[in-house]
Amino acid sequence: MMRYLIPLVAFIVLAAFLLVGLTLNPRQVPSPLIDKPAPIFQLNHLHEPDRLMASKDNLGKVWMLNVWASWCVACRDEHPLLVQLANSGIVPIYGLNYKDERTTALQWLKRYGDPYTISIVDSDGRVGIDYGVYGVPETYVIDKKGIIRHKQIGPVTVDSLQKTIIPLIIELQKQA
Amino acid sequence: MLKNNDLYRFVVSRQFNGIKGLVFILFLFLITTSVGWPKEAIPVAEDPVIEKRMLALTMDLRCLVCQNESIADSRADFSNDIRREIREQIKANKTDQEIVQFLVDRYGDFVLYNPPIKPTTILLWFGPVILFIIGLGSLIVYLRRRRVQIEDVSLSQVQLERAEALLNENKKGKNV
Numbered sequence: 001m002m003r004y005l006i007p008l009v010a011f012i013v014l015a016a017f018l019l020v021g022l023t024l025n026p027r028q029v030p031s032p033l034i035d036k037p038a039p040i041f042q043l044n045h046l047h048e049p050d051r052l053m054a055s056k057d058n059l060g061k062v063w064m065l066n067v068w069a070s071w072c073v074a075c076r077d078e079h080p081l082l083v084q085l086a087n088s089g090i091v092p093i094y095g096l097n098y099k100d101e102r103t104t105a106l107q108w109l110k111r112y113g114d115p116y117t118i119s120i121v122d123s124d125g126r127v128g129i130d131y132g133v134y135g136v137p138e139t140y141v142i143d144k145k146g147i148i149r150h151k152q153i154g155p156v157t158v159d160s161l162q163k164t165i166i167p168l169i170i171e172l173q174k175q176a
Numbered sequence: 177m178l179k180n181n182d183l184y185r186f187v188v189s190r191q192f193n194g195i196k197g198l199v200f201i202l203f204l205f206l207i208t209t210s211v212g213w214p215k216e217a218i219p220v221a222e223d224p225v226i227e228k229r230m231l232a233l234t235m236d237l238r239c240l241v242c243q244n245e246s247i248a249d250s251r252a253d254f255s256n257d258i259r260r261e262i263r264e265q266i267k268a269n270k271t272d273q274e275i276v277q278f279l280v281d282r283y284g285d286f287v288l289y290n291p292p293i294k295p296t297t298i299l300l301w302f303g304p305v306i307l308f309i310i311g312l313g314s315l316i317v318y319l320r321r322r323r324v325q326i327e328d329v330s331l332s333q334v335q336l337e338r339a340e341a342l343l344n345e346n347k348k349g350k351n352v
Binding site for chain 1: 254
C-alpha cells in the first residue's frame with residue numbers, strides 16, 4: 001500500500017506547486033518602494049514645457065501617478081478607465097509621460113482624452129528608474145505624506161480599481 | 177565604371193575564359209565585396225575601464241523586462257537605461273556596492289542573480305539542497321530494501337533436483 005501511496009502523495013504535492021505556479025505572474029515583481037517615500041522629482045509640464053512640477057507640490061493630498069507613453073499599447077487599454085476615474089473626481093491623476101515625444105504624446109491625449117491633472121515629461125526615463133518603472137503602464141497611489149502605498153504594474157482594470165485602488169484611496173483620504 | 181550590360185557582354189565574350197577568367201571573377205568578388213567588409217565595432221562608451229566595470233556589474237543583474245537575460249546581455253530599452261545609469265554612477269565615483277544598492281532600492285532583490293540570504297530567499301537558496309537530500313535518502317532506502325530482496329535464497333536439495341530435471345527436459349526437447 002505504502003509503495004503506491006508515497007509516489008501518489010509526492011505527485012499531488014508537485015502538481016499543487018505547479019498549479020499555484022501557473023497562477024503566478026512572474027512579471028509582477030513586488031516593488032520595494034511600497035510604504036517608502038515617493039522619490040522626489042522636478043519635471044517640466046507636457047502642455048506647458050516651461051512650467052515645472054515638483055513632487056512635493058502634491059503633499060497633503062492623495063494622488064495617483066500614472067506612467068504612460070504614446071508608444072505603449074497597453075496604455076490605450078486602461079486609458080478609458082483613467083478618464084472615467086478622473087471625471088468622477090475621486091482622485092487627481094498625474095501623468096508621467098515616459099520616454100516619449102512631446103508632439104506624439106500631445107496628439108495621443110487629444111485623441112484618447114486627457115485624464116491628467118498635469119502631465120509631466122520624463123523624456124530620458126530617469127525618474128522612471130527612481131520609481132522602479134520597468135513596464136509601462138504603471139500606476140502609483142501616493143498618500144498625503146508622500147508615501148507610496150500601492151503600485152499597479154500593467155494596466156489598471158475595473159477589477160483592480162474596484163477591489164484595491166479606490167478603497168485604498170478612500171481609506172487614505174480619511175487619514176490626516 | 178562598367179555598366180552591368182558591359183560587364184555581361186565582357187563576361188560572355190571569348191576573351192573571357194580559362195585561368196584568366198577565373199582570376200577575373202575572383203577580382204570582381206574582391207572589388208564588389210570589399211565595400212561591405214565588416215569594420216571593427218565602434219565602442220559604445222568612450223572609456224573602456226568604465227565599460228569593463230559596468231559589464232562586470234550588469235552580468236549579475238537581471239533585466240526586469242526580459243527576465244531570463246542579464247542586463248549585460250539584454251537589448252531591451254530598460255537595460256539600456258540601467259547601463260547608462262550605471263556608467264554615470266561609475267563616473268561619479270560610486271562603489272559597486274552603492275550602485276547595486278541603488279538598483280535594489282528601486283527594483284528589489286529580484287534584480288540580483290545572487291540575492292542575499294534572507295527569510296524570503298531561504299527556500300531559493302536551500303531548496304535544491306533539500307531536494308537533493310530527499311532524493312539521496314530515498315535512493316539509499318530503496319537500494320537497501322532491494323539488497324534484502326535479492327539476497328540469494330539457497331535452494332533445498334529437492335528444489336535443485338527439480339530444477340535440473342526441468343533444464344534437462346528442455347534440452348531434450350530442443351534436440352528432438
